[in-house]
Structure formats: structure tokens, C-alpha cells
Amino acid sequence: MEIYFQLITDADGVRKTCRELAGERYIGFDTETTELDPYRGDLRLVQLSTGKSTYVIDVKAFPEPRANSDLDQLRDFLSDPSKIKIAHNAKFDAKWVRHHLGAELNGIFDTFLASQLIAAGDSERRHSLADVAQFFTGTELDKSEQVSDWGGELSQSQIEYAAKDAAIMVPLREQVEERLRNDDLMRAAQLEFDCVMPIAEMELNGFYLDESRWREQLDRVKIEQERAADELQDMLSAGVAQATLFGRAEINLDSQQQVTDALLNLGVPVPETTRAWQLQPLAEKYPVVAKLLEYRAVAKSLSSFGENILEFIEPKTGRIHADFRQIGAPTGRFSCSNPNLQQIPHEQQYRRCFRAPEGRTLVIADYSQIELRILAEFSDDTTFIKAFASGQDFHTTTASQVFGVQPADVTTDQRSFAKRLNFGVVYGIGASRFGLMTGLSQNDAENTMRKYFGTYRGLDSYLRRSGSDVIMKRIARTASNRMLRLRFDETDRQQVSSARRYGVNMPIQGTSADILKRALRILHDSLRGTSGRLVNIVHDEVIVECDAAEAQSVSEILDRSMCAAGKEYLSKVPVNVDVHIADEWTK
DNA sequence: TAGAATCGCCAC
DNA sequence: AAACGTGGCGATTCTA
Numbered sequence: 001m002e003i004y005f006q007l008i009t010d011a012d013g014v015r016k017t018c019r020e021l022a023g024e025r026y027i028g029f030d031t032e033t034t035e036l037d038p039y040r041g042d043l044r045l046v047q048l049s050t051g052k053s054t055y056v057i058d059v060k061a062f063p064e065p066r067a068n069s070d071l072d073q074l075r076d077f078l079s080d081p082s083k084i085k086i087a088h089n090a091k092f093d094a095k096w097v098r099h100h101l102g103a104e105l106n107g108i109f110d111t112f113l114a115s116q117l118i119a120a121g122d123s124e125r126r127h128s129l130a131d132v133a134q135f136f137t138g139t140e141l142d143k144s145e146q147v148s149d150w151g152g153e154l155s156q157s158q159i160e161y162a163a164k165d166a167a168i169m170v171p172l173r174e175q176v177e178e179r180l181r182n183d184d185l186m187r188a189a190q191l192e193f194d195c196v197m198p199i200a201e202m203e204l205n206g207f208y209l210d211e212s213r214w215r216e217q218l219d220r221v222k223i224e225q226e227r228a229a230d231e232l233q234d235m236l237s238a239g240v241a242q243a244t245l246f247g248r249a250e251i252n253l254d255s256q257q258q259v260t261d262a263l264l265n266l267g268v269p270v271p272e273t274t275r276a277w278q279l280q281p282l283a284e285k286y287p288v289v290a291k292l293l294e295y296r297a298v299a300k301s302l303s304s305f306g307e308n309i310l311e312f313i314e315p316k317t318g319r320i321h322a323d324f325r326q327i328g329a330p331t332g333r334f335s336c337s338n339p340n341l342q343q344i345p346h347e348q349q350y351r352r353c354f355r356a357p358e359g360r361t362l363v364i365a366d367y368s369q370i371e372l373r374i375l376a377e378f379s380d381d382t383t384f385i386k387a388f389a390s391g392q393d394f395h396t397t398t399a400s401q402v403f404g405v406q407p408a409d410v411t412t413d414q415r416s417f418a419k420r421l422n423f424g425v426v427y428g429i430g431a432s433r434f435g436l437m438t439g440l441s442q443n444d445a446e447n448t449m450r451k452y453f454g455t456y457r458g459l460d461s462y463l464r465r466s467g468s469d470v471i472m473k474r475i476a477r478t479a480s481n482r483m484l485r486l487r488f489d490e491t492d493r494q495q496v497s498s499a500r501r502y503g504v505n506m507p508i509q510g511t512s513a514d515i516l517k518r519a520l521r522i523l524h525d526s527l528r529g530t531s532g533r534l535v536n537i538v539h540d541e542v543i544v545e546c547d548a549a550e551a552q553s554v555s556e557i558l559d560r561s562m563c564a565a566g567k568e569y570l571s572k573v574p575v576n577v578d579v580h581i582a583d584e585w586t587k
Numbered sequence: 588t589a590g591a592a593t594c595g596c597c598a599c
Numbered sequence: 600a601a602a603c604g605t606g607g608c609g610a611t612t613c614t615a
Contacts, residue, residue, distance in 0.1 A: 254610055256594065275595060277601075300596055303609050329605050333599085340607045343598040371599090427603035436601075498600070505604045509599095539599045539605090 005054035005163035009061035011070035017048060017055040018073040021083070024050050026109070028169030029085040031093045032162050034151045038204065039316045043100035044150040045162050046074065051170030054163040059100070066102045075103035086169040088112045088129040091326065094200035105197055111169065113192040113327060114176045117185050120485040121330030133168055136175040141168070188482040192326060195517040198524035199324050202534040206319030207341060208545070211310055213353040221301050228295040229253055235288040236262040253295060263288065305350060309339050331506050332482050332513035333539060342538045354585040361548040361583055363555045365562055366541035368576040369394055371426050374511045377570045381458025388573050395419040402455045421452050425463070426508055428501035463504060470503030471496060478510035479569045511569060512540060519565035526557045543585065551581045
């Protein structure tokens with residue numbers, strides 16, 4: 001493909017570029033940077049393309065780009081939502097442009113996110129620009145310059161490569177959008193595109209972690225770990241000590257194999273796996289098993305939540321800038337890595353290390369029972385909906401309805417059964433699993449579940465209908481119409497039932513993700529002009545950091561934004577958000 | 588021996 | 600495949 005491009009190095013060039021682009025609605029957009037992390041390197045090139053003409057702006061030619069007025073028109077162009085910037089993984093470019101040019105990126109069409117939506121959970125499909133271009137337009141892309149040095153003198157081939165990447169976005173968008181329309185995915189796509197900037201901002205903001213608090217916590221766990229390891233070592237080697245005649249035989253406590261052997265030597269009837277849930281029942285009878293579980297817990301804390309996380313603190317900001325994948329799961333949920341801020345242990349001693357720096361505070365908001373409310377909405381079950389409308393404790397209300405007693409007379413056990421069923425039903429729990437986790441016999445478990453579904457007849461029929469629907473159509477969709485294609489062999493009963501549970505769960509989990517994503521966009525717009533900064537999200541929880549003096553108004557903004565998003569998707573059930581202000585990340 | 592696969596466990 | 604869904608991650612174990 002021959003393309004026309006020019007290198008822009010002065011104010012005149014920027015003006016000319018913006019004038020040329022003024023009449024266009026869709027513009028291919030890409031950046032080249034010297035590093036992958038915007039805090040580590042420089043933004044070198046900004047490429048904009050009509051498809052026919054491509055403008056390669058050499059940012060290095062503009063001293064102090066953030067403050068350089070020669071780039072004002074470029075900033076205006078980038079933040080203009082009516083000019084659609086087509087980019088592949090726009091979050092990346094948005095971060096660089098935000099940090100190095102001071103421009104918000106609005107009006108995004110992201111071929112990376114679109115490709116994932118269209119793939120609908122097909123894990124075989126890849127989503128690099130080269131793969132996506134190949135898949136949708138059949139063009140081969142040479143990405144060999146991608147990793148070249150963008151810091152020094154640029155070669156003609158580098159500039160041409162940069163131009164090409166922006167130019168191909170224009171025809172690519174046409175193909176991708178056609179597929180989005182065919183699959184009825186435009187609403188989901190818009191939802192995703194609108195969420196890119198909030199997430200880019202969040203990653204730039206980072207989450208403050210108090211290093212000394214974390215180290216103190218670490219030291220405490222280290223001592224516990226050593227003690228537990230020592231005691232466990234003693235107990236395990238008791239069975240083999242006489243055989244070796246050399247006191248204690250050292251066992252690798254982290255090796256399932258060695259631990260299993262040692263347990264067998266001690267006469268412990270080891271189950272098929274040594275996972276906690278299997279070992280738990282044995283803990284009471286065998287102290288060594290209890291000790292093993294204790295050791296595992298602290299060892300896990302030390303390895304997963306130890307020193308390593310401190311290495312993620314960016315020296316320039318003193319904060320953790322994790323990577324959020326917007327479509328981390330095929331359901332639409334986010335995933336997070338480097339580090340995963342969505343799996344920090346719930347215990348106070350860990351959470352309290354994530355706090356607001358001096359003068360700032362955290363506003364923490366989470367949707368109350370959002371997945372169950374979605375299920376209530378989908379099922380249209382009047383009794384289930386009524387349980388929410390009452391405004392009382394949901395599990396207690398459920399228990400009172402299922403067991404036919406007054407809410408005040410609900411026993412602890414009854415509430416616990418109701419709670420576990422409420423959660424389990426979202427995942428498609430069966431009687432055997434329910435019995436296992438409640439300690440109920442198979443028979444009692446079945447009876448309790450019968451009672452539950454007898455009370456919520458609408459819920460029962462929705463789940464059955466939804467299940468047979470996904471098996472028949474092999475497709476599941478969320479409220480935004482996000483799509484998942486189910487792949488299973490219909491002659492394999494286990495595959496079918498697995499696909500059924502997956503397909504029934506996906507619209508619930510995925511609609512929850514839809515609502516969160518919508519909330520993030522509304523929040524992003526509502527927080528403009530305030531000191532509020534998004535710092536973390538955990539599926540149904542949103543954490544904003546703001547000036548302490550502004551906490552009250554920011555908490556109201558957060559509440560309003562999240563409720564508004566919920567109401568866009570749920571009409572029969574009230575949406576409730578719990579908001580609180582705290583200096584630390586605590587419940 | 589490096590990378591893949593597996594186990595086990597943290598979050599929602 | 601714990602007959603309960605989604606992820607990431609660390610340590611061990613397997614494999615080319």
C-alpha cells in the first residue's frame with residue numbers, strides 16, 4: 001500500500017494538519033513512544049490520518065510539549081468528541097497524550113476492544129493490530145519497526161511505518177464497524193470506547209501504597225510464617241524421623257507431593273487433592289492438617305502479597321500504576337495485573353496499607369448486591385424483586401420468604417442458607433455443592449433448594465429458560481448486548497452442563513460489568529473540575545481519591561454516577577450504592 | 588534448562 | 600470440572 005504522508009515539525013504544520021482534518025469525521029490515530037510506560041519515556045510521534053493523507057507530528061520538535069501553545073490546536077482536536085479517533089488499544093495512546101501533551105482523548109473508536117467484542121470469547125482469536133488487520137481487511141502488516149529506537153534521528157522507514165499504522169486504521173474501522181453492526185454490538189462497543197479515557201486516567205493516577213505500613217505487615221507475617229513452617233516441619237517429619245535416624249527430615253512444605261507423602265506416613269487419609277476445601281474437614285481430627293492449612297495461608301500471603309508488590313511503586317509518583325485490561329474476561333469484566341489490585345486480601349492489615357496521602361482522602365463506593373439485582377431484573381420474579389424493594393437486609397428477607405417466617409424470627413442458620421443460595425444461584429450451584437458447603441445432607445440440601453425455587457418460581461423458570469436458550473442458540477448476551485459464543489460438544493453431557501452454567505452466568509456477571517463501565521464514564525465527566533481522581537476498581541467497587549475538604553461532594557458525585565449507570569440498565573429493581581469516606585481502603 | 592502446565596489460593 | 604462463574608499470580612512439576 002502506497003501512502004501519502006508528511007512529517008510535521010512546526011506550528012505551521014500543526015495548523016495545516018488540523019485544517020486538513022477539520023472536515024473529516026474519522027481519523028486514524030497512533031503514537032510512537034520511546035518506552036511502554038508514560039512515566040518512563042517520551043512521546044515521540046503523533047500520527048493522524050484521513051486514510052489518504054497522513055500527518056506525522058514529531059513531538060520532539062516542540063519544546064516542553066505540555067506547555068507549548070503550538071500544540072493547542074492538536075489538543076483541541078484530540079479532545080473533540082465529534083472527531084472520531086480510530087486507534088488500536090487507545091488506552092495506550094490516551095495515557096501518553098494525556099501525560100505528555102495534557103490532552104484528554106475523546107471520541108474514541110478502538111479496534112482492539114472492538115475485535116475482542118466480535119470474537120465473543122473465542123480465545124483462539126488474537127487481537128494485535130497485525131492480527132486484527134489481517135482478519136478484517138486481509139492486509140499484512142510489518143510490525144518490525146515497532147520496537148525500533150524512537151528516541152533519536154528517525155529513518156525514512158520509521159516515519160513511513162508510523163504513518164502506515166495510522167493510515168490503515170481508517171479502512172479497518174469500516175470493516176470492524178460493519179461486523180459490530182452485524183452482530184448488534186454497537187451499544188457494547190460505545191460503552192467500551194467511552195470507558196477508555198477513565199481507565200487511562202486511573203492508570204496514570206495510580207493508587208497510593210504506604211510502603212512502611214506494608215513492610216511492617218510483611219515483617220509480622222514473616223515471623224508467623226517461620227513459626228508455622230517450623231511447627232509444621234516438626235509435625236510432618238514425626239512419621240519419618242525414626243526411619244532416617246537423623247532427627248528431622250526436611251520436607252519442602254510447598255510441594256504437594258512431599259506433603260502428601262508425609263501426611264500418608266502419619267496415617268492421615270489424604271483426599272484426592274490437598275486443596276484447602278478438601279483438607280478442612282480433616283483439620284479437626286488431625287492437628288497436622290490444621291497446621292498445614294495455617295502454614296499455607298501465611299505462605300500465600302508472603303509470596304503473593306510480599307515484597308514483590310513494592311517493586312511496582314513508580315519512583316516518579318510514589319504510587320502503584322497497575323495494568324487494567326478492559327475486557328479482561330469474556331463476560332466483560334476487567335482484569336488487573338502488575339500487580340493485581342483486585343485480589344488484595346480483604347483483611348484490614350493489608351487494605352489499610354492502601355491509603356490516601358496527606359491532605360487527601362478516599363471515597364469508597366460499591367454496588368450493593370448488584371448481581372442479584374440484575375438476576376431479579378432479568379427473571380422478573382415479583383417476590384424476588386419485592387425482597388429488594390423492601391429495603392431490608394436482603395438475605396434475611398429471602399430467608400423469611402423461603403422459610404415462611406417473620407423477618408424478625410429468621411435464625412442465623414436460615415439467613416446463612418439463604419445467603420449461600422442467593423450467591424450460589426448466580427453461578428448455577430447444584431444440590432451436592434450446596435450440601436457440601438452448608439454441611440447439609442444431600443437430601444436436606446435438595447429440599448432447601450426446592451423450597452427456595454418454590455418461593456421464587458419466576459427465578460426458577462428464568463434460569464431454566466436462560467439455560468436451554470444458551471444451549472440452543474449457543475450465544476449469551478448481557479444488557480448492553482455484549483456477546484459470548486459458547487463452544488461445546490453437544491454429545492458430551494459435562495460440556496453441555498458446563499456451557500449452560502457459563503452461559504447463564506455470563507449475562508449476570510457481564511451486565512454488572514456493563515453497569516460499572518457506564519458508571520466510570522459518567523463519573524469521569526462528573527469529576528471534571530474537582531480534586532477527585534479515580535484510583536481503583538474491583539468489579540463492583542470504585543475508589544476515588546480527593547482533597548479531604550471535598551470528600552462530601554465527591555462522595556455524592558460518586559453515588560449519583562453509579563446509581564445513574566445502574567438505572568440505565570435496571571428498571572424494575574432499585575439500585576443501591578454504599579459509599580463511605582475513609583483515609584484507608586477499608587470497608 | 589527455559590517455558591508450559593498444574594496446583595493452590597487471593598479477589599469479586 | 601468440586602456438578603459454582605470470572606480473573607492473576609507464585610511455587611512446583613512437567614516437557615520439549
